[in-house]
Amino acid sequence: MKKGLGTVLGLIAIAAGLVAIFRIVVDTEVAVGFVTISFGILAIIWTSMATGSLSKGSSLRRHTVNFLFCLVFVLLFSIWHTLSKLFKWRETVNEFMLYPGYLFLIMAFLIFVITSYQILTMGQEFGFGQQATKIKGIIKEKRKKKKKS
Amino acid sequence: MARIKEEFEKKLKDLTEYVALATVNANKYQKTNLGIIKHLTDKNVPGVYVTLNKPFETMQNIFKRQKIGTEIIIFIDAVTQTAGGDIEKTDKCLFIGSPDNLSDISIAMDQAVRALPTKEKFVFFDSLSTLLMYNNVETVSRFIHFLAGKMRVWKVKGIIVSLRKKQDKELIDALMQFCDVVLDFDKKK
Numbered sequence: 001m002k003k004g005l006g007t008v009l010g011l012i013a014i015a016a017g018l019v020a021i022f023r024i025v026v027d028t029e030v031a032v033g034f035v036t037i038s039f040g041i042l043a044i045i046w047t048s049m050a051t052g053s054l055s056k057g058s059s060l061r062r063h064t065v066n067f068l069f070c071l072v073f074v075l076l077f078s079i080w081h082t083l084s085k086l087f088k089w090r091e092t093v094n095e096f097m098l099y100p101g102y103l104f105l106i107m108a109f110l111i112f113v114i115t116s117y118q119i120l121t122m123g124q125e126f127g128f129g130q131q132a133t134k135i136k137g138i139i140k141e142k143r144k145k146k147k148k149s
Numbered sequence: 150m151a152r153i154k155e156e157f158e159k160k161l162k163d164l165t166e167y168v169a170l171a172t173v174n175a176n177k178y179q180k181t182n183l184g185i186i187k188h189l190t191d192k193n194v195p196g197v198y199v200t201l202n203k204p205f206e207t208m209q210n211i212f213k214r215q216k217i218g219t220e221i222i223i224f225i226d227a228v229t230q231t232a233g234g235d236i237e238k239t240d241k242c243l244f245i246g247s248p249d250n251l252s253d254i255s256i257a258m259d260q261a262v263r264a265l266p267t268k269e270k271f272v273f274f275d276s277l278s279t280l281l282m283y284n285n286v287e288t289v290s291r292f293i294h295f296l297a298g299k300m301r302v303w304k305v306k307g308i309i310v311s312l313r314k315k316q317d318k319e320l321i322d323a324l325m326q327f328c329d330v331v332l333d334f335d336k337k338k
Contacts, residue, residue, distance in 0.1 A: 058252035059236055125236045125243065126256055128264035131223050135195050136266040138220045142193055 033082025040075035047071060059122050066115040073108035077101050152334065153184040160330045165269065166304045168297045170277075170324060171332040172313040179211070181334045182275060185308060187217050189271050194306070195221040196271035197261045199254065201279040204229040205242040223261045227254055228279075248283040251292050255299075262303045270305050277311035277324075286320055297327040308332075 018035060025031040047068045054061035080101040084090060089097035161167055173181045189196060200208055205226040212219050224242035227250065236253060237244040243261070245253050262272060274296065280289050293309065300307030309328070311321055325331055 055250045055252040057247065058250050060252045060256060125238050126260045128223055128243075128261045131241070131261075132264040132266050135221050135223075139193060139195065139267060 027085065030082060030085050033078060033085060036078045037075065037082060040071060040078055044068065044071050044075060059118075059125070063115065063118050063122065066111060066118060070108050070111045070115060073104050073111065077104035077108065080104060153181065153188055156332050156334065157188060160332060161306075164306075164329070166301075166306060167329045168300045168307040168327065169309070169330045169332050170321070170328040171308055171310045171334060172321060173276075173310055173334045175312050177334065178312060182273075182310060183211065183215050183217065185310075186212070186222075186273060187215065189273075189306065190218055190221060193221070194269050194271055195223075195265050195267055196273060196305070197223045197225060197258060197265070198273045198275070199225045199227065199258060200275050201227045201248045201283075202275050205244070209241075223265070225254065225257045225261060248279060251284065251288070255292075255295070258296075259299065259303075262305060268304075270303075272300060272303070272305045272307045274307070274309045277309055277320075278317055281317060281320070290320060290323060293324050294327050 017038070021034050022028070022031045025034060047064060051061060051064045051068060054064060084097055084101065161169065171181070171185065186198070198208070203211075205224050206229075208224070209219055219241070225245065226242050227245040227248045229244050230246065235246060237246075243257050245257060248254075258272065262270065277289065277293065280292070284292070296309070297307070309324075311317060313321065
């Protein structure tokens, strides 16, 4: 009951925050930027907390660290993009001011690929599907033998 | 073996799933472990054997000598040193690389238990005393609390083995509250 109430209150708070951002910031693109930055920071905080509680050297911790780097680069892209929109860097400074943002995005996707490969390996290592099928066959055979005898 | 059967009959007869803390005498440690596994596998119950104490190969040879079938057991070995301490997998065993890598041990156990095809299954954790050599008391206590909770979710016959040593006594006493029964194989008969 308490947990349910907490979730409802949390959702109301998030909705109120979103409404406030869109009211204060008139430019929709900048407002969306602020929203993504806030969610990005929250994601980084949670991921860092998870990293701290996992065993050193574990596969899950390594995966979490990689995921953290992905999040950092996505956040950097969001920050760069929002600032560029807010201060109109493209018009006032230089067209090339867009490119660092894209560089952050490329880095994020590059690490995403590495992280995905890592999760593929983890799936192969921690997956016991083959053994389970073998065990199923052995148990079936043993039961058949028992019935016959 | 008779003592093990008697202890199982007396304390676990009516239970299909449980979390049991087995305290073992250091001199009879191996014999007792083998007895428990034999008792479980004779009934055709598949399971997961987590070894922090002896390497998988040694365990397999011992099982073979005692004519205990290992075909229906998934082994998780956290004692054999792997290259670079990384995870390695063979047909019969998953090598974690280090007994202090509790995160990977937990994931491996969860995946192995959930993969087992039968309703009735066991988890044998060998042993609490070795875990204490690589981790501090608080970490071990939290891990066993987590493991006992998981064993209930998995609905397995869970057995956590511990040597009854003077220095582990306090921890064992504290852990008894998480377990359904204590199988005392330390008593002299």
